[in-house]
Amino acid sequence: MNSLQNDTFLRALLRQPVEYTPIWIMRQAGRYLSEYNETRARAGSFLDLCKNPALATEVTLQPLERFPLDAAILFSDILTIPDAMGLGLYFSEGEGPRFQHPLREEKAIRALSAIHPEEQLAYVPDAVRQIKAALSGRVPLIGFSGSPFTLACYMIEGRGGTEFHELKRMAYSRPELLHHILDVNAESVIRYLNAQIDAGVDAVMIFDTWGGALTASAYQEFSLEYMRKICQKLKRKNGGQVIPRILFTKGGGQWLESIAGVETDALGLDWTVDIAEAKRRVGGKVALQGNMDPAFLLTDPKTIEKEVARILGGFGRGNGHVFNLGHGISQFTPPENVLALVDAVHRVSKAYHPEKI
């Protein structure tokens, strides 16, 4: 039971019947929207924007004004937790997030302790409450966190997207040190997501951006096990409403069976996964979210609709599909192509949901 005007997204995550396939877009509040860039300029930096609940609310709602999306997602960053731990998050223009004090010394690692979100990250539950009020039940709100492993990548390397030499050297030759960091991160993520649930989010998603850089066995040990622990300790309901959980390991297409073995409701799929095959492999256990290549949004409405039809046809009939991109939307996306995407998903998907509900 909930008081949402549109709960299609939540029903799809719980593999219940829906009238059409719901859609939201990773990084839907972002640089491809001129109004976002205006708000961000007013805020100062990207971090200032994340830490200002009023402005975070403003940008969270912006894409909903333009497109009939089926969910909103909290505007924040995956690195708020290590920032709260004091590692000195900053953004280097054009090069992504960095930490001033990457974790390399055993002493600093042993001194690490889990955060208390209501104190150290109060701006996040504050933003959730403000966004929920502003949404006034139009669509569900998604809360999120980085995975313990992905947070550790940034904390140890001091940045993302490298070859992760420091992290891997630790994982492979001093695993007990990495496990300590991951324990602290997992406990922090549990508290952080539960604080978001208390503040009112309707679903939670864990972004494991870098788990796919590991060997299959190291992925199990250093990433998946900690997401399993989190899923077990998340609040299951809020005010009688079930809070669905979505796990997304980018580059994890080979490991869908293992990931679906964790107590989760849905898996995010990157664009390299064939969704028909994913459904065959794990569709009986979890809902699937994805997975159009974001590069299709750089083409034209006709090409986009053809790809939408291909993905919807791949999933076919049955419950448990949330449409999304397979990765965050590109800043170079023309907004009119997003409108074409959302329209195509809603229109074309009706044929796959013919039953009366």
Place this chain on the structure above:
Amino acid sequence: MNSLQNDTFLRALLRQPVEYTPIWIMRQAGRYLSEYNETRARAGSFLDLCKNPALATEVTLQPLERFPLDAAILFSDILTIPDAMGLGLYFSEGEGPRFQHPLREEKAIRALSAIHPEEQLAYVPDAVRQIKAALSGRVPLIGFSGSPFTLACYMIEGRGGTEFHELKRMAYSRPELLHHILDVNAESVIRYLNAQIDAGVDAVMIFDTWGGALTASAYQEFSLEYMRKICQKLKRKNGGQVIPRILFTKGGGQWLESIAGVETDALGLDWTVDIAEAKRRVGGKVALQGNMDPAFLLTDPKTIEKEVARILGGFGRGNGHVFNLGHGISQFTPPENVLALVDAVHRVSKAYHPEKI
């Protein structure tokens, strides 16, 4: 029949019995070796080194002097073909290869034609002949090329490792243009690898570095189909000796069955693939080459041996395994760790090859 003193590598590729698991290392002649850096400094630039058969011979043999490797690989670059097409290859320090004239205009694309390696890339078969003479039958020599798709990535983007927006825009909305480039590239690769075979290489490998950036269906259409065509048109034998073919799509772990459906002898596996599962999936059709995470070489001999034992145990008994890394060796690798790796593979693998041959 061949006159090699050590043909273990070739037998493993053809899934014939061997006494131990052979090993070579992607980028084994490279910056982690001081003698390589000295030769390269003498040559001038990286490209000068590739284009000088005497110096290319020198660096090809350097790792064999240090480590008892079971194969040598032609020292060259995957981008020699587009360089011969006139796209202006250059190397920007610390940022990898670039092209001065990326292919973006339809007119330039339509004007593209396949290369004639014996004229335009004579330095490559020249190097093969000199290396074969210098090896005097110690171990087999591997020839190689980039895949048509991977070459196209660099040709269209002008560089590697980006999000491939230009390439994908073309693939998704003007596929006929990309297919023209791929046709020309495939014909060029066929001629190029056949020229290497004529000059004496004992096996050939196709590096599809960026195929894993595509959707599953686009991978089939734009990358795998062209590798299939190449495999069909490669010279099968030279002087009575079968020339094994190895296909390596980095990030292609989800698609092993499709790749093994191409007429190839072996698949390269990146480090994210579980080799036991890969063997179960495709080990009845092809040999497997791989797949230790190169980051293990940044640790210590004990950690390396443990991982070697894990991978060898994963493959288990039976024929058809060539040990390698799952990606090129890091420039930060201590050479003594490479010695530990080669020794561990040779020593530990004997238990998996107990039968008399």
